Amino acid sequence: MALIEVKNLEKIYFDGGVETPALRGVSFSISEGEFVAVTGPSGSGKSSLLHILGFLDRPTKGEYRFGGKTIDELSDIDLAKTRNKKFGFVFQNFNLLPRTNVLENVKLPLLYSELKEKVQEELAKKAIEAVGISHRISHLPSQLSGGERQRVAIARAIVQNPKIIFADEPTGNLDSKSGEKIMKIFQELNKIGHTILLVTHETYTAQYAQRILKMKDGKIANDVKVTNQRLVEKDGFIK
Amino acid sequence: MTLKNSLKTAITGLRVNKMRSALTMLGIIIGVASIIAVLSIGRGAQNLILDQVSGLGAKTIIIRPGREPKGPSDFSQLLSDSLKERDVKALEKKSNVPGIADLTPVLTTAESVNSQGETYGATILGASDLLSKILEIWPKKGRFFNNEEIKQRASLAVIGSEVKNELFGNSEALGKKIKIKSRNFKVIGVLPQKGQLSMFNIDDTVIIPYTTCQKYLLNINYYHLILVQAKSEEAVPEVEKDIKLTLRELHKIENTSKDDFRILTQTEIAQRVKTVTGILTWLLMVVAAISLVVGGIGVMNIMLVSVTERTREIGLRKAVGATNKDILMQFLLESVILTLFGGIGGIIFGVLLSFGATFSLSKIVSLGWNFTFPITGALLGLGVSACIGLVFGLYPASQASKKSPIEALRYE
Ligand SMILES: Nc1ncnc2c1ncn2[C@@H]1O[C@H](COP(=O)(O)OP(=O)(O)O)[C@@H](O)[C@H]1O
Ligand SMILES: [Mg+2]
Numbered sequence: 001m002a003l004i005e006v007k008n009l010e011k012i013y014f015d016g017g018v019e020t021p022a023l024r025g026v027s028f029s030i031s032e033g034e035f036v037a038v039t040g041p042s043g044s045g046k047s048s049l050l051h052i053l054g055f056l057d058r059p060t061k062g063e064y065r066f067g068g069k070t071i072d073e074l075s076d077i078d079l080a081k082t083r084n085k086k087f088g089f090v091f092q093n094f095n096l097l098p099r100t101n102v103l104e105n106v107k108l109p110l111l112y113s114e115l116k117e118k119v120q121e122e123l124a125k126k127a128i129e130a131v132g133i134s135h136r137i138s139h140l141p142s143q144l145s146g147g148e149r150q151r152v153a154i155a156r157a158i159v160q161n162p163k164i165i166f167a168d169e170p171t172g173n174l175d176s177k178s179g180e181k182i183m184k185i186f187q188e189l190n191k192i193g194h195t196i197l198l199v200t201h202e203t204y205t206a207q208y209a210q211r212i213l214k215m216k217d218g219k220i221a222n223d224v225k226v227t228n229q230r231l232v233e234k235d236g237f238i239k
Numbered sequence: 240m241t242l243k244n245s246l247k248t249a250i251t252g253l254r255v256n257k258m259r260s261a262l263t264m265l266g267i268i269i270g271v272a273s274i275i276a277v278l279s280i281g282r283g284a285q286n287l288i289l290d291q292v293s294g295l296g297a298k299t300i301i302i303r304p305g306r307e308p309k310g311p312s313d314f315s316q317l318l319s320d321s322l323k324e325r326d327v328k329a330l331e332k333k334s335n336v337p338g339i340a341d342l343t344p345v346l347t348t349a350e351s352v353n354s355q356g357e358t359y360g361a362t363i364l365g366a367s368d369l370l371s372k373i374l375e376i377w378p379k380k381g382r383f384f385n386n387e388e389i390k391q392r393a394s395l396a397v398i399g400s401e402v403k404n405e406l407f408g409n410s411e412a413l414g415k416k417i418k419i420k421s422r423n424f425k426v427i428g429v430l431p432q433k434g435q436l437s438m439f440n441i442d443d444t445v446i447i448p449y450t451t452c453q454k455y456l457l458n459i460n461y462y463h464l465i466l467v468q469a470k471s472e473e474a475v476p477e478v479e480k481d482i483k484l485t486l487r488e489l490h491k492i493e494n495t496s497k498d499d500f501r502i503l504t505q506t507e508i509a510q511r512v513k514t515v516t517g518i519l520t521w522l523l524m525v526v527a528a529i530s531l532v533v534g535g536i537g538v539m540n541i542m543l544v545s546v547t548e549r550t551r552e553i554g555l556r557k558a559v560g561a562t563n564k565d566i567l568m569q570f571l572l573e574s575v576i577l578t579l580f581g582g583i584g585g586i587i588f589g590v591l592l593s594f595g596a597t598f599s600l601s602k603i604v605s606l607g608w609n610f611t612f613p614i615t616g617a618l619l620g621l622g623v624s625a626c627i628g629l630v631f632g633l634y635p636a637s638q639a640s641k642k643s644p645i646e647a648l649r650y651e
Contacts, residue, residue, distance in 0.1 A: 056558060056644045077562050084560020095555045095648065099255050109559035111244045156559070 266534025271585025365452025554647025574632025
């Protein structure tokens with residue numbers, strides 16, 4: 001069964017009387033365990049799509065089923081709970097809480113769960129270890145490099161072992177070497193079973209995924225399997 | 240989110256901006272401190288005045304000549320000679336006022352008293368020997384004058400401790416002569432240190448027979464007041480009524496509004512003091528309340544700024560699973576904690592302030608003005624500050640909770 005299923009999804013922004021259509025009928029589905037990249041030029045509706053899929057926004061029209069349930073059946077509280085337990089988000093500008101150390105930043109989603117304090121601590125440390133920044137655990141975001149910050153954000157995204165990770169231009173603010181490391185982490189996360197939806201406007205970065213959805217003017221122009229997937233070696237060199 | 244986590248989050252939020260939090264609290268601190276100070280200083284002042292006026296004991300009744308002034312131009316003073324010997328005689332009759340235990344006419348005047356070249360400005364009290372019983376002042380040396388001596392208009396004096404010290408120092412005063420208005424009086428008694436008793440400061444007083452005072456010092460045929468002691472506290476209202484009836488009959492007064500005397504009981508005096516200090520306290524409380532509202536508006540202002548500044552944080556929290564209620568709670572708790580701590584600071588500050596005021600005032604007026612911790616004020620201050628946090632924090636918090644996650648994440 002498909003994890004994500006959208007049919008004729010439309011999104012129109014109403015901004016001071018001006019209508020901006022961002023999605024004009026999008027249909028596709030994503031199965032569990034897939035690594036999908038969404039590409040396309042700036043303004044083609046990639047972020048709008050990610051926000052709707054990630055329950056951060058509601059569509060104007062069309063159907064969205066997650067795990068078999070349509071979004072219309074879910075209350076705002078259900079949406080918040082799903083974001084908390086089943087989704088992980090990684091943004092281009094990291095969105096870490098300033099003046100809050102790495103451990104507390106990673107713990108943030110756990111504060112909104114019902115997990116015990118001790119379990120929270122364990123999960124956060126495990127996630128921090130998984131992205132390889134245990135040595136920075138009590139540093140503040142301002143004391144970290146861009147690549148390290150994005151790893152903290154990834155740790156935060158995976159701390160509750162979510163079904164799917166939504167990443168919007170996660171390498172957009174990073175140099176190519178740090179970006180590569182981030183992509184390696186995503187591939188490893190995918191390998192251990194996380195579904196990943198990666199938004200990027202760089203075709204180059206999209207090549208790390210197994211499947212590419214190419215968007216244009218709010219529609220899917222192309223849906224292709226990646227035949228020559230870029231794999232990152234343990235030492236970080238591209239094969 | 241659990242309450243514990245909400246609290247932790249809110250406190251972290253406040254600590255990140257320590258200076259701003261402290262400044263915001265200042266408004267609340269000042270407001271609560273003034274409530275505390277007003278309440279406790281007001282209470283202290285009231286007790287002080289009550290101590291002063293009710294130093295006579297609850298059984299004592301004062302009859303003054305003249306009418307209760309009805310306005311600034313009321314000529315009630317014209318009737319100030321209305322209490323005379325016949326009034327005392329009438330009141331002394333058991334058939335007229337059965338509830339009276341003792342009574343004495345009283346005359347007061349201020350004169351300089353001389354002895355062997357020393358001079359002291361004293362209060363002269365002309366009274367009968369019963370004054371000693373009514374005020375419970377017994378000479379520590381010597382005696383009071385008796386009834387016989389009063390009838391003879393004897394020139395005898397019982398002096399207060401301060402008068403004795405100023406005129407005689409450590410040497411013996413009994414039997415010595417003192418001169419008041421070129422008349423010699425023989426000192427027959429010295430009073431112990433007593434302090435203020437109602438309107439009398441016994442220590443700087445010279446007590447002489449009222450007859451002597453009337454004839455030789457003042458040359459009048461009326462009294463300044465009549466001091467009455469009822470048999471018991473319960474008898475006071477009855478005695479008051481009987482005195483009125485007796486005096487009205489004697490003065491042929493039919494319309495009670497034309498009374499040419501006034502009766503003051505201790506409960507009445509206490510009531511008046513309480514009314515006046517009560518009104519003052521309320522007025523000051525209103526001022527304090529206004530400053531609290533201003534403080535509350537300051538809290539709301541800062542919370543709105545904080546919500547705007549932290550738009551991205553709100554978006555992020557929502558993205559990782561915070562519900563609207565979680566966000567509402569976070570910001571509401573922030574403002575309540577802010578005002579609660581402001582309230583606690585205000586209580587500490589207010590208590591110090593009123594303690595300091597009490598201490599220095601009791602030094603200035605050299606009276607036992609006891610400091611009492613204003614528990615009511617403290618609880619009120621805490622409750623009010625928490626409410627202010629709730630009321631003025633609600634709008635900013637609901638603004639925060641209504642932010643949509645994507646708008647918030649997009650915010651630059
Ligand atoms: N909140 C918004 N209000 C109005 N228009 C918006 C809003 N968000 C996005 N848009 C518009 O929707 C279109 C798609 O935007 P977006 O999904 O961000 O594209 P992408 O991520 O591919 O660059 C753009 O034309 C953009 O200007
Ligand atoms: Mg975008």
